[in-house]
Amino acid sequence: MLDLGTIDRSVDRPPYRQIADILRRHIERGRLAPGEQLPSEAVLIEHYGVARMTVREAIKELRTEGLVVAQHGKGVFVRSAPPVRRLASDRFARRHRKEGKSAFLAEAEAAGHVPGVDQIRVTNEAASVEVAERLGLKPRERVIVRSRRYLADGRPVEIATSYIPESIAKGTPIAEVNTGPGGIYARIEDAGHELAHFTEEVSARMPSPDERKALEIGSGSPVLTLVRTAFDTSGTPVEVCDTVKVATSFVLEYDVPAQ
Amino acid sequence: MLDLGTIDRSVDRPPYRQIADILRRHIERGRLAPGEQLPSEAVLIEHYGVARMTVREAIKELRTEGLVVAQHGKGVFVRSAPPVRRLASDRFARRHRKEGKSAFLAEAEAAGHVPGVDQIRVTNEAASVEVAERLGLKPRERVIVRSRRYLADGRPVEIATSYIPESIAKGTPIAEVNTGPGGIYARIEDAGHELAHFTEEVSARMPSPDERKALEIGSGSPVLTLVRTAFDTSGTPVEVCDTVKVATSFVLEYDVPAQ
DNA sequence: CGTACCTAGTCGTCTAGAGGAGTTCAACCA
DNA sequence: TGGTTGAACTCCTCTAGACGACTAGGTACG
Numbered sequence: 001m002l003d004l005g006t007i008d009r010s011v012d013r014p015p016y017r018q019i020a021d022i023l024r025r026h027i028e029r030g031r032l033a034p035g036e037q038l039p040s041e042a043v044l045i046e047h048y049g050v051a052r053m054t055v056r057e058a059i060k061e062l063r064t065e066g067l068v069v070a071q072h073g074k075g076v077f078v079r080s081a082p083p084v085r086r087l088a089s090d091r092f093a094r095r096h097r098k099e100g101k102s103a104f105l106a107e108a109e110a111a112g113h114v115p116g117v118d119q120i121r122v123t124n125e126a127a128s129v130e131v132a133e134r135l136g137l138k139p140r141e142r143v144i145v146r147s148r149r150y151l152a153d154g155r156p157v158e159i160a161t162s163y164i165p166e167s168i169a170k171g172t173p174i175a176e177v178n179t180g181p182g183g184i185y186a187r188i189e190d191a192g193h194e195l196a197h198f199t200e201e202v203s204a205r206m207p208s209p210d211e212r213k214a215l216e217i218g219s220g221s222p223v224l225t226l227v228r229t230a231f232d233t234s235g236t237p238v239e240v241c242d243t244v245k246v247a248t249s250f251v252l253e254y255d256v257p258a259q
Numbered sequence: 260m261l262d263l264g265t266i267d268r269s270v271d272r273p274p275y276r277q278i279a280d281i282l283r284r285h286i287e288r289g290r291l292a293p294g295e296q297l298p299s300e301a302v303l304i305e306h307y308g309v310a311r312m313t314v315r316e317a318i319k320e321l322r323t324e325g326l327v328v329a330q331h332g333k334g335v336f337v338r339s340a341p342p343v344r345r346l347a348s349d350r351f352a353r354r355h356r357k358e359g360k361s362a363f364l365a366e367a368e369a370a371g372h373v374p375g376v377d378q379i380r381v382t383n384e385a386a387s388v389e390v391a392e393r394l395g396l397k398p399r400e401r402v403i404v405r406s407r408r409y410l411a412d413g414r415p416v417e418i419a420t421s422y423i424p425e426s427i428a429k430g431t432p433i434a435e436v437n438t439g440p441g442g443i444y445a446r447i448e449d450a451g452h453e454l455a456h457f458t459e460e461v462s463a464r465m466p467s468p469d470e471r472k473a474l475e476i477g478s479g480s481p482v483l484t485l486v487r488t489a490f491d492t493s494g495t496p497v498e499v500c501d502t503v504k505v506a507t508s509f510v511l512e513y514d515v516p517a518q
Numbered sequence: 519c520g521t522a523c524c525t526a527g528t529c530g531t532c533t534a535g536a537g538g539a540g541t542t543c544a545a546c547c548a
Numbered sequence: 549t550g551g552t553t554g555a556a557c558t559c560c561t562c563t564a565g566a567c568g569a570c571t572a573g574g575t576a577c578g
Contacts, residue, residue, distance in 0.1 A: 014560080014561060014562085015561085015562080016561075016562085040527075040528065040529085041528075041529070042527080042528080050562080050563085051562060051563045051564065051565095052563090052564080052565085053312070053561090053562070053563075053564090054561080054563085056529085056530090057561085057562090059529095060319075064323045064465075065465050066464070066465045070528095070529065070530090071528085071529080071570090071571090072528075072529050072530065072569070072570050072571080073528050073529065073530095073569070073570030073571040073572085074527095074528065074529080074570080074571060074572085075527090075528060075529080075571095076528090076529080195517040196516070196517055197514055197515060197516045197517055198514070198515045198517065199512065199513065199514050199515075200512070200513045200514075200515060201510050201511070201512050201513075202461055202483075202510070202511040202512075202513070203506060203509060203510045203511065204463035204482075204483050204506035205325065205481065205506060206323065206324045206325045206480075206481060207324075208324070209276075209280075220323070221465075222463045222465060222481030222506065223463075224461075224462070224463050230517075247462060247463035247464060247481065248464065250462060251460050251461070251462045252460070252461040252462065253458065253459070253460050253461075254459045254460075254461070254513045254515070255456055255457070255458050255459075256456060256457045256458075256459060256513070257455070257456045258454040258455055258456055258457065258489075273530080273531060273532085274531085274532080275531075299557080299558065299559085300559070301557085309532080309533085310532060310533045310535090311533090311534080311535085312531090312532070312533075312534095313532060313533085315560090316531080318559095329558095329559060329560090330558085330559080331539070331540050331558075331560065332539070332540030332541040332542085332557080332558050332559065332560095333540080333541060333542085333557095333558060333559080334541095334557090334558060334559075335558090335559080
């Protein structure tokens with residue numbers, strides 16, 4: 001049986017934090033294992049002799065820390081251990097494209113996950129200011145916009161949106177839902193743009209409500225954002241890809257020369 | 260005057276979310292500028308005709324998203340524009356070390372910030388299992404542990420801990436608090452280990468309470484973690500550096516060859 | 519046997535109020 | 549002039565209760 005301890009109202013730490021501390025400690029020490037259910041609100045109210053909102057504040061704190069997830073009608077559960085994946089630095093090795101694998105598929109399989117893609121949407125739009133700038137286009141030039149969601153073992157882990165100049169994508173499967181083996185990078189090379197290098201800009205933040213919904217995560221889970229620009233051998237940007245990843249599902253690995 | 264709109268109680272989105280949506284939109288569109296104060300709880304209660312807790316729930320949502328910060332007794336303010344810094348891919352260019360600049364100093368200055376370092380601690384410890392593995396040492400071999408906190412414009416933005424094998428650091432300023440011009444990488448090269456490349460592993464998560472305290476951030480702010488391993492020209496790992504950065508303060512930039 | 523319903527238990531949301539504590543600034547007093 | 553006080557404003561925490569909605573399990577009915 002879990003030792004819920006007691007709160008001390010004379011100390012300056014407010015009761016809801018003390019309750020959160022006690023539960024957090026149990027989680028960190030494994031006495032509340034991943035997947036296990038926390039005591040219900042009613043039990044905590046009774047045990048500590050506090051009001052409902054006080055207990056809810058405590059649990060809210062744990063939720064924003066990403067330690068627990070609440071399920072309406074069922075209970076509050078300790079978040080299960082993150083399925084750490086790894087973006088190898090040979091992510092864009094040409095050999096993978098030769099083998100007909102897209103980067104995500106290659107990685108997810110290497111990490112022992114069953115990869116999946118859904119919610120593919122392909123549209124033709126006028127470039128936004130940011131996209132035009134990154135692609136070296138004039139604002140409002142046309143770009144093919146490809147958005148999709150990636151899954152690992154059936155769970156959403158990443159949403160991605162690619163922007164390719166219409167001048168490159170025209171007449172290729174890039175504008176189709178199914179791009180064929182090797183993904184869009186293979187098709188860009190087919191179109192005569194040999195890829196030379198990529199730049200990636202990585203940062204992290206809290207997800208917007210839309211992103212939370214698409215990635216099926218709670219408000220306590222941060223996301224990694226990655227903006228990748230692909231350049232061909234002439235130095236021309238040929239694609240910009242904007243991705244939002246569930247932070248706990250990824251480790252990005254890079255190799256940097258010392259020069 | 261800010262248009263606070265109205266909430267629609269017939270729709271299925273709860274009032275507190277609708278209020279959060281309205282405020283979030285104002286922030287995203289710049290009508291509530293960084294640093295600007297949000298309408299007070301009292302004003303929002305009056306305007307929307309809801310209870311106190313409802314307004315607080317809405318603001319709590321924005322706080323956990325990191326969009327606003329509350330200051331007791333003063334008000335709620337839009338988080339100031341992230342002082343976006345940038346880890347240029349020439350971060351470890353030898354010329355910086357030749358110029359006597361450490362990587363952080365060079366970057367922060369380039370981004371127009373006043374850099375600072377404090378809380379420097381240098382100890383000699385037995386390597387943990389993880390560190391020993393990364394450095395190719397036997398567990399319990401001695402390493403020099405250097406931890407420090409970096410500041411930009413006086414605000415903490417990063418805490419970092421480096422591990423260097425004692426065999427390399429012995430008899431050099433690496434084991435001193437002041438390592439001299441160019442930082443520890445310059446000293447490692449002085450010791451005959453010419454640096455060849457680095458690997459970096461990037462991920463993001465929510466901070467622990469200790470990290471929150473050291474970085475002076477609230478519970479709604481994620482951190483970027485970066486584990487860097489430095490290799491010399493013989494392929495030997497010569498340093499492991501474990502850093503925790505305030506996510507909103509950093510954009511990491513990488514260049515990846517297409518191979 | 520299978521469906522529909524009921525019920526207990528769970529979390530989600532909201533109300534209406536209370537006292538507390540940090541901040542600011544103007545008015546007051548020495 | 550300079551320091552203190554107090555009021556008004558802010559957000560912080562808590563109470564006690566209400567209704568709603570989702571889940572799971574049992575039960576009664578067709």
